[in-house]
Amino acid sequence: MTYLLRLIFRNLFRHPLRSLLTAVGIVVAITAFGLLRTTVDAWYAGVEASSSSRLVTRNKNSLVFPLPLHYLNKIRQLDGVSKVSYAEWFGGIYIDKKNFFPQFAVDGRTYFELYPEFVVPPEELKSFLLDRRGVIVGRKTAAQYGWKIGDLIPLQGTIYPGTWDFVIEGIYRGIDSKTDETQFFFHWEYLNEITKKTNPDNADKIGIFLVGLKHAQDAPLIAQRIDALFANSLAETLTETEKAFQLGFVAMTEAILLVIQAVSFLIILIIMAVMANTMAMAARERRAEYAILKAMGFTARFIVGLILGESLLLSLSAGAAGIVLIFPTARDVGARFGTLFPIFNVSTQTLWMAAGAALLVGVVAGVVPAWRAVRTPVAEGMRGMV
Amino acid sequence: MGIPLSYIIRNLWVRKLTTALTALGMALVVYVFAAVLMLSEGLEKTLVQTGSNDNVVVIRRSAETEIQSAVYRDQATLVASLPEIGNDANGDRLVSKEVVVLVVLPKRGTNKPSNVTIRGLSPAGVNMRPQVHIVQGRMFRPGSAEIVAGNKIARGFTGAGLGEHIRLGQQEWTVVGIFDAGNSGFASELWGDADQMMQIFRRESYSSVVFRLADPGNFAAVKRKLESDQRLTVEAEREPRFYARQSELMSNFLKILGTILSAIFSIGAIIGAMITMYASVANRTAEIGTLRAIGFRRWNILSAFMLESLLLSLVGGVIGLTMASFLQFFTVSTMNWQTFAELAFSFTMTHRVIIEGLLFALLMGFAGGVLPALRAARMNIIDALRAV
Numbered sequence: 022m023t024y025l026l027r028l029i030f031r032n033l034f035r036h037p038l039r040s041l042l043t044a045v046g047i048v049v050a051i052t053a054f055g056l057l058r059t060t061v062d063a064w065y066a067g068v069e070a071s072s073s074s075r076l077v078t079r080n081k082n083s084l085v086f087p088l089p090l091h092y093l094n095k096i097r098q099l100d101g102v103s104k105v106s107y108a109e110w111f112g113g114i115y116i117d118k119k120n121f122f123p124q125f126a127v128d129g130r131t132y133f134e135l136y137p138e139f140v141v142p143p144e145e146l147k148s149f150l151l152d153r154r155g156v157i158v159g160r161k162t163a164a165q166y167g168w169k170i171g172d173l174i175p176l177q178g179t180i181y182p183g184t185w186d187f188v189i190e191g192i193y194r195g196i197d198s199k200t201d202e203t204q205f206f207f208h209w210e211y212l213n214e215i216t217k218k219t220n221p222d223n224a225d226k227i228g229i230f231l232v233g234l235k236h237a238q239d240a241p242l243i244a245q246r247i248d249a250l251f252a253n254s255l256a257e258t259l260t261e262t263e264k265a266f267q268l269g270f271v272a273m274t275e276a277i278l279l280v281i282q283a284v285s286f287l288i289i290l291i292i293m294a295v296m297a298n299t300m301a302m303a304a305r306e307r308r309a310e311y312a313i314l315k316a317m318g319f320t321a322r323f324i325v326g327l328i329l330g331e332s333l334l335l336s337l338s339a340g341a342a343g344i345v346l347i348f349p350t351a352r353d354v355g356a357r358f359g360t361l362f363p364i365f366n367v368s369t370q371t372l373w374m375a376a377g378a379a380l381l382v383g384v385v386a387g388v389v390p391a392w393r394a395v396r397t398p399v400a401e402g403m404r405g406m407v
Numbered sequence: 408m409g410i411p412l413s414y415i416i417r418n419l420w421v422r423k424l425t426t427a428l429t430a431l432g433m434a435l436v437v438y439v440f441a442a443v444l445m446l447s448e449g450l451e452k453t454l455v456q457t458g459s460n461d462n463v464v465v466i467r468r469s470a471e472t473e474i475q476s477a478v479y480r481d482q483a484t485l486v487a488s489l490p491e492i493g494n495d496a497n498g499d500r501l502v503s504k505e506v507v508v509l510v511v512l513p514k515r516g517t518n519k520p521s522n523v524t525i526r527g528l529s530p531a532g533v534n535m536r537p538q539v540h541i542v543q544g545r546m547f548r549p550g551s552a553e554i555v556a557g558n559k560i561a562r563g564f565t566g567a568g569l570g571e572h573i574r575l576g577q578q579e580w581t582v583v584g585i586f587d588a589g590n591s592g593f594a595s596e597l598w599g600d601a602d603q604m605m606q607i608f609r610r611e612s613y614s615s616v617v618f619r620l621a622d623p624g625n626f627a628a629v630k631r632k633l634e635s636d637q638r639l640t641v642e643a644e645r646e647p648r649f650y651a652r653q654s655e656l657m658s659n660f661l662k663i664l665g666t667i668l669s670a671i672f673s674i675g676a677i678i679g680a681m682i683t684m685y686a687s688v689a690n691r692t693a694e695i696g697t698l699r700a701i702g703f704r705r706w707n708i709l710s711a712f713m714l715e716s717l718l719l720s721l722v723g724g725v726i727g728l729t730m731a732s733f734l735q736f737f738t739v740s741t742m743n744w745q746t747f748a749e750l751a752f753s754f755t756m757t758h759r760v761i762i763e764g765l766l767f768a769l770l771m772g773f774a775g776g777v778l779p780a781l782r783a784a785r786m787n788i789i790d791a792l793r794a795v
Contacts, residue, residue, distance in 0.1 A: 038685065039682050039685060039686070042678045042681055042682050042685075043678070043682060045674075045678060046674070046675045046678040046679065049671060049674045049675060050675055053671045053672070081511075082508070082509075082510050082511065082575060082576065083508070083509040083510050083511045083522055084509070084522075084747075085474055085508055085509045085747075086508070086608070112475065114469075118471075177469055178469070179469060179470055179471050179475045180470070180475045182467060182468065182469065182470075182640065220477075222611045222612075253577065255576070255577070255609065257577075259511075269519075269520055272519040272520070272521070273521050273522065273741070273742035273749070274741055274742050274744075275519070275741070276739045276740060276741035277660075277741055280442075280446075280739075281664075284439055284668060287435055287438075287439055287672075288671070288672055288675065290435060291432050291435045291436060291672060291675045291676065291679075292432075292675050294428045294429070294431045294432040294435070294679065295428075295429075295432050295675055295676075295678060295679035295682070297428050298424075298425055298428040298429055298432075298679060298682060298683060299682055301424050301425060301428065302425060302682070302683075302686050
């Protein structure tokens with residue numbers, strides 16, 4: 022057995038440059054694979070973080086149609102509903118279109134009670150509630166633009182025309198690493214007050230209701246009841262769990278996700294071809310040696326172990342280096358994406374898949390040369406020696 | 408005189424497995440490179456064909472998209488009364504006040520919901536888009552709850568097929584026709600009567616006003632006139648540019664994705680080529696010595712190995728592009744982040760993709776071959792001959 026290991030090591034370092042190049046190729050491929058999988062995960066981050074004990078009620082036609090505010094009381098009176106809040110997408114521009122972060126006009130009093138995952142210091146929440154133009158912003162967005170409490174932030178409205186001035190009153194943190202720390206919350210009353218003056222038709226209308234439940238298992242029943250309340254009205258509703266709502270968003274861009282997923286497997290295929298080439302070359306050069314080993318009485322199993330062992334040693338050690346490298350590159354890329362992908366974490370599943378890919382590359386690359394080496398008759402193998 | 412090409416080709420042919428594996432690696436990289444380029448070409452083609460240069464779209468200032476825009480009835484009337492608006496053959500003014508909203512429809516097959524654009528427009532608005540023509544059924548009648556569906560939506564969504572119904576604001580709308588809009592973005596829309604929709608959705612504002620210029624060269628003046636009018640808070644843009652701007656984000660995303668992927672993937676393929684070429688040099692040390700001894704120059708050796716590497720990459724490039732060209736049968740339908748609506752576009756193979764794909768392959772062949780070829784060229788004749 023020690024024989025086998027020593028031979029494998031010696032063989033690996035016979036062409037140091039070739040082994041090194043192959044190893045570099047595997048490291049790059051495994052790191053890229055991990056990065057692409059992490060990007061896919063980042064896409065689903067909103068779904069991961071969403072709760073199944075909250076419901077989202079929107080207009081049945083689509084999100085661009087608003088709902089009247091007076092639905093609030095009707096929903097609140099339903100049995101099993103613990104708390105109701107509401108939000109409206111603002112979609113403003115901070116200096117330049119490139120500076121994207123989600124902005125919501127919310128009901129300041131109820132919103133943060135319904136979303137305990139956004140942790141706001143109590144005194145900051147208090148001053149936010151007192152300031153009509155107050156804002157609570159996520160830690161990540163505040164850090165990206167260097168905002169401090171008391172700063173005046175102007176946003177250019179796209180749906181609500183004009184320039185809007187906001188004052189940072191608080192900065193929230195996520196309760197765990199899954200929580201989005203890029204959002205920007207301000208008072209819906211402020212938005213409505215101005216809308217009443219400039220565009221009375223759109224006043225007292227909101228985008229979505231957020232419904233907290235006493236018992237999560239009641240979700241389907243209560244969703245049905247809410248929709249029944251407003252059936253055949255001017256604005257019919259569609260209520261679903263927060264998870265389903267978020268998943269709907271992801272599903273709309275599914276085509277792009279599929280492309281990224283397909284590409285992440287392609288890179289494994291590419292490196293498989295490179296690695297298989299390396300092993301095929303090594304085996305061709307050593308045909309005579311394998312013949313001698315067989316002539317000396319070493320079993321076919323030994324030859325297979327020799328080739329597969331070398332292939333696996335190379336792919337797994339390079340794979341391990343690649344996996345280690347996933348972390349710093351993911352951190353760097355995540356920082357570059359900034360607030361576009363609020364959550365950019367490497368998952369354990371990604372690591373297992375990367376390790377599996379390295380193993381697969383090693384096995385596939387070694388199988389054909391090993392099979393050939395075993396099948397070649399001793400005499401034919403030695404023919405090349407003279 | 409250089410080393411004959413047939414010698415180089417035979418060198419590749421003699422080690423079939425190695426050549427095939429290396430070329431395959433390169434082919435896959437070129438495939439990915441070409442696929443992303445084809446997507447972004449397809450998107451561009453779709454956007455350029457949406458809209459004609461004589462048409463002007465007017466939306467509320469800084470609204471970015473028609474969905475976010477609101478042009479009130481009185482403002483729309485002001486815009487529609489511009490004297491610079493052209494007439495059609497019957498003398499009717501070519502101006503259309505349009506309503507654009509999103510409606511959620513389930514995709515056929517998966518039943519997953521997605522946002523589809525519904526455009527309400529006037530008969531003049533239909534006439535101003537000559538790329539749109541009915542292929543099945545008939546056009547909607549003004550003042551009725553009828554809609555026509557773009558061919559890409561009719562195929563992809565439940566409720567949008569001919570004779571099917573869509574429920575909008577307490578009313579069943581019947582799909583009475585399917586229209587073909589070529590490769591344009593209109594193929595991903597549903598069309599109906601604007602005034603009927605204003606009523607159903609109880610809207611007081613249009614999304615946009617679209618008109619044809621009588622004199623296409625007059626755009627800058629008309630734009631200035633509209634945007635400086637105190638009674639209006641609007642901006643005007645030529646139709647193709649307006650739609651191109653709406654997909655900037657998507658098109659940038661595709662470009663960045665393509666560049667990053669190609670850069671990372673090419674490292675793998677270059678390494679593959681390097682390994683193959685180094686082995687090729689090592690296996691033929693004696694041959695190189697012989698060639699030098701019978702009078703070939705270092706330069707000849709260098710170019711022979713470089714040519715071998717370039718040839719290898721060219722084979723890979725051609726295979727990759729051939730595989731990629733089959734992608735033309737596929738259409739990608741996804742949500743455009745800026746408009747929140749479904750947009751269908753196809754992988755499109757153009758001359759640019761072919762040329763850039765081949766150049767990219769050759770570049771990889773060059774990068775992978777240059778070091779091994781230098782090693783071959785710098786070999787000492789005596790030492791090389793001793794390897795026999």
